[in-house]
Amino acid sequence: xxxxxxxxxxxxxxxxxxxxxxxxxxxxxxxxxxxxxxxxxxxxxxxxxxxxxxxxxxxxxxxxxxxxxxxxxxxxxxxxxxxxxxxxxxxxxxxxxxxxxxxxxxxxxxxxxxxxxxxxxxxxxxxxxxxxxxxxxxxxxxxxxxxxxxxxxxxxxxxxxxxxxxxxxxxxxxxxxxxxxxxxxxxxxxxxxxxxxxxxxxxxxxxxxxxxxxxxxxxxxxxxxxxxxxxxxxxxxxxxxxxxxxxxxxxxxxxxxxxxxxxxx
Amino acid sequence: xxxxxxxxxxxxxxxxxxxxxxxxxxxxxxxxxxxxxxxxxxxxxxxxxxxxxxxxxxxxxxxxxxxxxxxxxxxxxxxxxxxxxxxxxxxxxxxxxxxxxxxxxxxxxxxxxxxxxxxxxxxxxxxxxxxxxxxxxxxxxxxxxxxxxxxxxxxxxxxxxxxxxxxxxxxxxxxxxxxxxxxxxxxxxxxxxxxxxxxxxxxxxxxxxxxxxxxxxxxxxxxxxxxxxxxxxxxxxxxxxxxxxxxxxxxxxxxxxxxxxxxxxxxxxxxxxxxxxxxxxxxxxxxxxxxxxxxxxxxxxxxxxxxxxxxxxxxxxxxxxxxxxxxxxxxxxxxxxxxxxxxxxxxxxxxxxxxxxxxxxxxxxxxxxxxxxxxxxxxxxxxxxxxxxxxxxxxxxxxxxxxxxxxxxxxxxxxxxxxxxxxxxxxxxxxxxxxxxxxxxxxxxxxxxxxxxxxxxxxxxxxxxxxxxxxxxxxxxxxxxxxxxxxxxxxxxxxxxxxxxxxxxxxxxxxxxxxxxxxxxxxxxxxxxxxxxxxxxxxxxxxxxxxxxxxxxxxxxxxxxxxxxxxxxxxxxxxxxxxxxxxxxxxxxxxxxxxxxxxxxxxxxxxxxxxxxxxxxxxxxxxxxxxxxxxxxxxxxxxxxxxxxxxxxxxxxxxxxxxxxxxxxxxxxxxxxxxxxxxxxxxxxxxxxxxxxxxxxxxxxxxxxxxxxxxxxxxxxxxxxxxxxxxxxx
Ligand SMILES: Cc1cc2nc3c(=O)[nH]c(=O)nc-3n(C[C@H](O)[C@H](O)[C@H](O)COP(=O)(O)O)c2cc1C
Numbered sequence: 001x002x003x004x005x006x007x008x009x010x011x012x013x014x015x016x017x018x019x020x021x022x023x024x025x026x027x028x029x030x031x032x033x034x035x036x037x038x039x040x041x042x043x044x045x046x047x048x049x050x051x052x053x054x055x056x057x058x059x060x061x062x063x064x065x066x067x068x069x070x071x072x073x074x075x076x077x078x079x080x081x082x083x084x085x086x087x088x089x090x091x092x093x094x095x096x097x098x099x100x101x102x103x104x105x106x107x108x109x110x111x112x113x114x115x116x117x118x119x120x121x122x123x124x125x126x127x128x129x130x131x132x133x134x135x136x137x138x139x140x141x142x143x144x145x146x147x148x149x150x151x152x153x154x155x156x157x158x159x160x161x162x163x164x165x166x167x168x169x170x171x172x173x174x175x176x177x178x179x180x181x182x183x184x185x186x187x188x189x190x191x192x193x194x195x196x197x198x199x200x201x202x203x204x205x206x207x208x209x210x211x212x213x214x215x216x217x218x219x220x221x222x223x224x225x226x227x228x229x230x231x232x233x234x235x236x237x238x239x240x241x242x243x244x245x246x247x248x249x250x251x252x253x254x255x256x257x258x259x260x261x262x263x264x265x
Numbered sequence: 266x267x268x269x270x271x272x273x274x275x276x277x278x279x280x281x282x283x284x285x286x287x288x289x290x291x292x293x294x295x296x297x298x299x300x301x302x303x304x305x306x307x308x309x310x311x312x313x314x315x316x317x318x319x320x321x322x323x324x325x326x327x328x329x330x331x332x333x334x335x336x337x338x339x340x341x342x343x344x345x346x347x348x349x350x351x352x353x354x355x356x357x358x359x360x361x362x363x364x365x366x367x368x369x370x371x372x373x374x375x376x377x378x379x380x381x382x383x384x385x386x387x388x389x390x391x392x393x394x395x396x397x398x399x400x401x402x403x404x405x406x407x408x409x410x411x412x413x414x415x416x417x418x419x420x421x422x423x424x425x426x427x428x429x430x431x432x433x434x435x436x437x438x439x440x441x442x443x444x445x446x447x448x449x450x451x452x453x454x455x456x457x458x459x460x461x462x463x464x465x466x467x468x469x470x471x472x473x474x475x476x477x478x479x480x481x482x483x484x485x486x487x488x489x490x491x492x493x494x495x496x497x498x499x500x501x502x503x504x505x506x507x508x509x510x511x512x513x514x515x516x517x518x519x520x521x522x523x524x525x526x527x528x529x530x531x532x533x534x535x536x537x538x539x540x541x542x543x544x545x546x547x548x549x550x551x552x553x554x555x556x557x558x559x560x561x562x563x564x565x566x567x568x569x570x571x572x573x574x575x576x577x578x579x580x581x582x583x584x585x586x587x588x589x590x591x592x593x594x595x596x597x598x599x600x601x602x603x604x605x606x607x608x609x610x611x612x613x614x615x616x617x618x619x620x621x622x623x624x625x626x627x628x629x630x631x632x633x634x635x636x637x638x639x640x641x642x643x644x645x646x647x648x649x650x651x652x653x654x655x656x657x658x659x660x661x662x663x664x665x666x667x668x669x670x671x672x673x674x675x676x677x678x679x680x681x682x683x684x685x686x687x688x689x690x691x692x693x694x695x696x697x698x699x700x701x702x703x704x705x706x707x708x709x710x711x712x713x714x715x716x717x718x719x720x721x722x723x724x725x726x727x728x729x730x731x732x733x734x735x736x737x738x739x740x741x742x743x744x745x746x747x748x749x750x751x752x753x754x755x756x757x758x759x760x761x762x763x764x765x766x767x768x769x770x771x772x773x774x775x776x777x778x779x780x781x782x783x784x785x786x787x788x789x790x791x792x793x794x795x796x797x798x799x800x801x802x803x804x805x806x807x808x809x810x811x812x813x814x815x816x817x818x819x820x821x822x823x824x825x826x827x828x829x830x831x832x833x834x835x836x837x838x839x840x841x842x843x844x845x846x847x848x849x850x851x852x853x854x855x856x857x858x859x860x861x862x863x864x865x866x867x868x869x870x871x872x873x874x875x876x877x878x879x880x881x882x883x884x885x886x887x888x889x890x891x892x893x894x895x896x897x898x899x900x901x902x903x904x905x906x907x908x909x910x911x912x913x914x915x916x917x918x919x920x921x922x923x924x925x926x927x928x929x930x931x932x933x934x935x936x937x938x939x940x941x942x943x944x945x946x947x948x949x950x951x952x953x954x955x956x957x958x959x960x961x962x963x964x965x966x967x968x969x970x971x972x973x974x975x976x977x978x979x980x981x982x983x984x985x986x987x988x989x990x991x992x993x994x995x
Binding site for chain 2: 196198
């Protein structure tokens with residue numbers, strides 16, 4: 001049984017940042033990158049299943065992203081797994097989640113994966129689309145916001161719990177093959193040891209382009225996307241005021257503000 | 266990043282007499298244990314602050330004459346040419362960074378015990394020092410007054426020759442000028458006693474003479490305790506102080522104002538346990554209302570917002586700082602660069618001060634382990650040598666020692682994994698900072714947390730693993746680190762083992778429901794009954810802190826102690842108010858006792874000095890004095906056992922026992938630091954972390970390499986042109 005775990009190298013904003021000249025994204029100079037937190041939990045879920053069931057389960061992390069995104073694959077490989085896949089070509093730039101899902105689905109087919117564990121969402125863009133779109137592309141069963149997984153290898157079904165409103169959980173059975181999107185808190189992701197990190201560097205990362213997966217330029221990037229970012233904006237912030245003066249003056253100003261907020265004079 | 270315009274006011278130059286202070290950051294006089302005897306230490310410690318942006322830096326108090334000799338404590342001295350030469354090292358080093366350099370001319374009167382010089386001190390009246398109770402002074406006649414004022418003038422000239430820009434007449438902390446001003450000391454009936462004008466005369470004349478001698482070249486400062494906090498028995502800000510400022514204003518180029526006296530100078534250097542930032546402002550703020558000269562003041566100012574506000578609101582012109590400058594010599598520069606989050610904020614523990622109180626070993630700082638190590642170990646507080654190898658590190662334990670070690674290793678460029686089972690960096694600090702009044706001690710953890718998180722961004726292979734499972738010996742062996750550093754801390758003894766008997770106390774067992782360790786009190790894991798007895802054999806804060814916490818929570822607390830109460834807090838200046846608080850809260854303290862045995866709800870105590878004052882040989886197995894016959898049972902609902910600590914070093918000993926497996930696991934070394942090495946002050950644990958991280962390339966980094974010593978050199982006379990050979994006057 002093979003589990004494919006697509007992970008994303010997400011952008012983290014500096015405290016102060018500026019937008020790109022075209023206004024469609026944040027200037028990369030103000031970004032730092034790290035493995036998406038949800039994907040860390042997804043990878044841990046895969047690692048734990050492998051620990052439970054041994055070699056009958058193979059787990060493979062993959063990402064769609066440039067060379068630098070390998071850091072996130074190394075982070076996964078530092079904890080387990082024997083190899084990883086990275087898909088990239090410059091024409092993949094600015095792809096929407098549907099395109100990314102198309103690429104992941106192609107990898108899943110190529111790998112003959114039985115399961116895909118994705119994160120419920122990515123902390124940078126927050127679409128919550130990629131995982132479920134992979135299921136749609138593959139025409140597989142899916143379960144989103146999964147908080148517990150039970151698998152017996154070779155069974156035709158898996159049991160999962162899903163988080164609902166108000167602390168409620170739903171326990172469902174899903175037909176395999178399936179895509180799960182994993183929720184935070186499903187487990188406690190482990191830390192890699194130094195040995196694990198050193199060994200990860202020796203593990204192979206296969207690099208593919210969209211054409212290796214049978215996709216055309218027109219299937220990916222802006223051309224293949226059905227949505228696009230027009231611009232990013234920063235909403236105006238609330239105003240703060242430093243109240244100065246004597247205690248009496250300060251109290252008077254404070255009273256004014258309270259009145260104003262309550263809709264008085 | 267750029268400086269926040271709100272802080273621009275802190276960077277405005279200000280003239281003081283013939284000099285210009287380039288900004289509003291000013292290191293007031295404070296001791297470090299260097300004096301004039303360790304010129305390298307003195308020069309390096311002060312110039313690192315000049316490099317860090319302080320516009321003015323001072324010596325510690327500086328004796329003007331052998332008649333004011335503070336031995337057993339360590340002051341600077343400006344007695345002769347030898348001292349001029351040694352202090353020149355400091356002025357040169359400070360001037361290289363464009364800062365002003367000051368001396369604080371000190372004459373102690375009775376407060377100076379003169380144990381080295383064996384001189385007899387002089388004072389306004391004859392009194393026994395309340396600070397140094399063995400010493401009396403001679404009441405000065407008019408010749409004496411003239412002579413002692415001459416000492417100030419001569420010392421001021423030497424200060425000028427040594428290159429100092431600012432010359433102080435030191436009248437805070439109850440030293441000589443204030444002794445004349447204050448009716449607490451001055452009982453004279455001549456022209457130097459009685460009315461304020463008379464009591465002010467000595468000080469003003471001295472200022473006038475010093476100004477006449479060096480005032481064209483040097484700025485004249487005076488340090489003035491504007492309120493001695495004993496109401497009208499001494500000086501009060503609105504009674505004598507403001508008038509004095511008016512009278513002396515013409516002779517002073519800058520006023521340095523604070524409160525308090527020397528016997529309780531923790532009212533000035535207020536520990537965070539009792540005082541917040543700016544605690545002296547209610548007194549200091551009056552001075553600017555009457556003086557035409559710049560006014561500077563202290564108050565553990567660490568926050569640029571507060572500093573700017575104090576200046577903007579006209580309370581002070583210049584921010585004086587002692588402890589904040591020790592904790593972070595680069596505080597001004599960090600504000601200038603808009604890096605306030607990088608400031609190592611003083612935690613107000615006063616461990617720096619404890620060293621002076623003890624008598625002058627090199628000053629140490631809990632936050633800044635490089636303080637005092639600038640010269641002798643060559644440690645710069647902000648710069649580190651590049652990594653000397655590709656070694657990777659596992660540091661187990663993220664308390665003061667481990668987090669500091671990881672930080673410095675990462676600053677050096679090493680890959681480090683810092684692992685702790687707690688969810689937070691800080692180790693024992695996390696619970697200690699929950700004790701009443703100790704919240705600011707958490708800044709120690711906060712600084713390291715912020716820095717480690719920044720460093721992690723620079724080295725993606727490094728890792729801070731919090732909330733991790735406790736590592737076993739096998740885990741460490743297999744971890745894949747080249748070097749393993751164990752910083753697993755210490756725990757309070759569970760069986761009463763203590764410093765007096767070096768054995769457990771029969772019957773004490775904190776695994777039973779009614780006996781508790783401090784950790785159990787802090788984590789709330791056990792119910793605590795109404796009547797609490799704290800058995801104490803620890804010299805520091807744990808017993809009084811727990812007593813306060815429990816009494817305030819409604820328990821009835823008694824402390825039974827064999828080693829005094831908070832003895833070390835005398836050195837950190839926390840003792841006077843701690844004792845007042847114990848009284849006010851109604852906590853009973855039973856002193857000079859120890860425990861012979863304990864049961865679930867009672868303990869048997871005996872006087873440490875019971876019977877048997879006569880000693881005689883009585884043969885083997887026999888005590889050479891009469892055995893104590895006095896025992897008392899004391900009842901309690903809960904017993905808190907503060908008798909001593911022991912290292913948590915099982916991981917280290919476990920790894921050491923399997924040394925033969927290190928090579929196979931590519932482990933080059935395993936080291937032990939902090940409380941896990943031996944329980945110690947937080948400052949010393951932090952030092953351990955910094956020290957091993959800087960010396961990790963040594964063949965044996967466990968043990969420190971020798972530091973540079975500054976001691977007298979046989980064959981070189983101190984005074985230029987003097988002799989060194991043994992010679993008798995016969
Ligand atoms: C270690 C240490 C030594 C000190 N020695 C002196 C001294 O020699 N002369 C003096 O006037 N004040 C001395 N002080 C007091 C400081 O100058 C200052 O008034 C006090 O610490 C309050 O300032 P702060 O809150 O900025 O620390 C010393 C303070 C410290 C921390």
